[in-house]
Amino acid sequence: MPVKRAFQPEIVTISVTEIVPIKTMTAAYRRTPTYRRIAASMAHVGLIEPLIVFPTAKGTYVLLDGHTRLDILIATSIPTANCLLSTDNESYTYNKRVNYIPPIAQHHMILRALAHVSEERIASALNVRVATIREKRDLLKGICPEAAEILHNQKVSADAFSALRKMKPVRQIDVARLMTSAMKFSGRFARALLDGTREELLVAAPTARQRGTTEAQQSIMEQETDELLKHVDSIKANYGNDILDLTAACKYVQRLLANDRVHRYLAKHHEDSLNALEQLLADTAADKQRRPARQAHVRTRTATPEATLTTTTTA
Numbered sequence: 001m002p003v004k005r006a007f008q009p010e011i012v013t014i015s016v017t018e019i020v021p022i023k024t025m026t027a028a029y030r031r032t033p034t035y036r037r038i039a040a041s042m043a044h045v046g047l048i049e050p051l052i053v054f055p056t057a058k059g060t061y062v063l064l065d066g067h068t069r070l071d072i073l074i075a076t077s078i079p080t081a082n083c084l085l086s087t088d089n090e091s092y093t094y095n096k097r098v099n100y101i102p103p104i105a106q107h108h109m110i111l112r113a114l115a116h117v118s119e120e121r122i123a124s125a126l127n128v129r130v131a132t133i134r135e136k137r138d139l140l141k142g143i144c145p146e147a148a149e150i151l152h153n154q155k156v157s158a159d160a161f162s163a164l165r166k167m168k169p170v171r172q173i174d175v176a177r178l179m180t181s182a183m184k185f186s187g188r189f190a191r192a193l194l195d196g197t198r199e200e201l202l203v204a205a206p207t208a209r210q211r212g213t214t215e216a217q218q219s220i221m222e223q224e225t226d227e228l229l230k231h232v233d234s235i236k237a238n239y240g241n242d243i244l245d246l247t248a249a250c251k252y253v254q255r256l257l258a259n260d261r262v263h264r265y266l267a268k269h270h271e272d273s274l275n276a277l278e279q280l281l282a283d284t285a286a287d288k289q290r291r292p293a294r295q296a297h298v299r300t301r302t303a304t305p306e307a308t309l310t311t312t313t314t315a
Helices: 033-045 067-075 103-114 119-126 130-137 145-150 158-165 169-182 187-195 215-230 232-257 260-269 271-295
Strands: 007-015 051-055 061-065 080-086
Touching: 007 051, 033 067, 033 119, 061 067, 061 080, 067 080, 103 119, 103 130, 119 130, 145 169, 158 169, 158 187, 169 187, 232 260, 232 271, 260 271
Parallel strands: 051 080
Antiparallel strands: 007 080, 051 061
């Protein structure tokens, strides 16, 4: 069965006066960083992504996608815009989700751009500070290629990269694998693993004051972190079965505690155990609610070039 074509293959030039938007740009939105970033990009490189329009019987065109870009074109007195003609007037599918550009991908994009233009030009086009461009340029300094490859599609924070730089390559690889398995890429998580790293695996050994822990506590942290990193693959392999067992056990405990006689007995004779079981049920329920949000990073559409370094939806 042939797939229906969503757009006409040719890009057409249409007067902005003939394009009818389906929503209004507010003054508050025009002051947002997203709007300013897109405006700065268009001022330097022009309109890259055509507007999506649908022709009407009145000779006008309904704007399905690109309201921010159209508003900027009108504000800068540009009379025409490049457009793609949609074969369907449904707009609900546009900008439903935008792929986040991972920091490492941004780093490579910046490096390619710097081969042709200056840091100042890029910063001006993206409406960011030059220091921000330099941070993205130097993102992988001190990061071994293997760890960078493991994290290349992940939303890793700048603080996490800072923590990784303090580790030797072999430790960076182990930590990157654990971060990916746990789907935790925050600076706090990376610093916790850094604190649990033995001195011989660090680029520069930290002082006791930097650690803020006693030698005994530090030794325990290092042993537990080493054990966690050593068994991360087996933990990942058994995760599904463990979650299934935990869910079944929690359901049984929940039914058990729902029995008034059992609950009264535990409250009277084993209050600590009862509190522990109730906390386990609460933690499991909270994790179950958070899990769909962690899986929502799957996207269906790539970001527009006008906002390549943003995570916001292109308007």
